[in-house]
Amino acid sequence: xxxxxxxxxxxxxxxxxxxxxxxxxxxxxxxxxxxxxxxxxxxxxxxxxxxxxxxxxxxxxxxxxxxxxxxxxxxxxxxxxxxxxxxxxxxxxxxxxxxxxxxxxxxxxxxxxxxxxxxxxxxxxxxxxxxxxxxxxxxxxxxxxxxxxxxxxxxxxxxxxxxxxxxxxxx
Numbered sequence: 558x559x560x561x562x563x564x565x566x567x568x569x570x571x572x573x574x575x576x577x578x579x580x581x582x583x584x585x586x587x588x589x590x591x592x593x594x595x596x597x598x599x600x601x602x603x604x605x606x607x608x609x610x611x612x613x614x615x616x617x618x619x620x621x622x623x624x625x626x627x628x629x630x631x632x633x634x635x636x637x638x639x640x641x642x643x644x645x646x647x648x649x650x651x652x653x654x655x656x657x658x659x660x661x662x663x664x665x666x667x668x669x670x671x672x673x674x675x676x677x678x679x680x681x682x683x684x685x686x687x688x689x690x691x692x693x694x695x696x697x698x699x700x701x702x703x704x705x706x707x708x709x710x711x712x713x714x715x716x717x718x719x720x721x722x723x724x725x726x727x728x
Contacts, residue, residue, distance in 0.1 A: 570655060570658070571656075571657055571658075571687070571688030572658050572660050572687050572688065573657055573658070573660075573687060573688075574659065574687060575659070575690065576659070577621060577624055577629070578621070578693075579619050579692075580622075581617060581618075581619050581692045581696070582617065582620070582639050583616075583717075583720045584611055584615065584616060584617075586615040590611055590641055590642060590643045591609075591641075592609040592640060592641050593607070593609060593638075593640045594606070594607050594620050594637070594639055594640075595637065596622065596636070596638075597635065597636045597638075598635055598636075599634040599636065601636070604626060604635065607620075609639075612726040614724065615723060615724075616724040616726050617720065617723050617724070619693075619725075631661055632659070632660065633659065635657050635659075636654065636656055637654060637655055638654045639652060639653050640652040657689065662685075663685075666685055670682075676698065676705065676707045678694050679691050679694050679695045679707040679711055680707075691711055692711065694707075695707040695711045696708060696725055699725060708721060709721040709722070
């Protein structure tokens with residue numbers, strides 16, 4: 558997700574149209590590491606928490622919010638955390654966090670997406686702040702066509718070109 562800077566803080570934020578969005582994380586190669594994903598509402602109330610199986614090698618993994626929890630409500634912000642517990646490094650724990658807000662797609666954007674090619678869909682989602690859909694669409698393109706550049710272009714646009722070549726773990 559892109560980083561948004563204000564005068565008082567730096568926040569990772571992205572919009573989604575999905576009731577059950579897919580979250581994306583880069584995990585460096587770690588010996589003896591475990592991870593946990595946590596989603597809270599904007600008031601800090603837990604919505605979902607799960608241990609996460611990590612890939613054996615460095616790479617990018619996805620986690621889709623399961624349908625067994627309540628869907629994200631339109632117009633509300635949620636705070637997510639991805640916590641990595643490493644016993645072999647100091648400090649032993651690391652985490653990333655950010656915010657997600659579910660919003661409806663405009664009718665104009667919906668119409669544009671219907672006629673757009675998948676690479677153009679990635680650009681449309683990103684240009685409208687729907688980063689979760691942009692990443693998921695770009696990842697699917699990369700999985701089905703290793704020569705597609707949408708994934709690398711999207712990560713470069715938000716300053717993450719250093720991980721663009723990393724493998725995407727199979728769900």
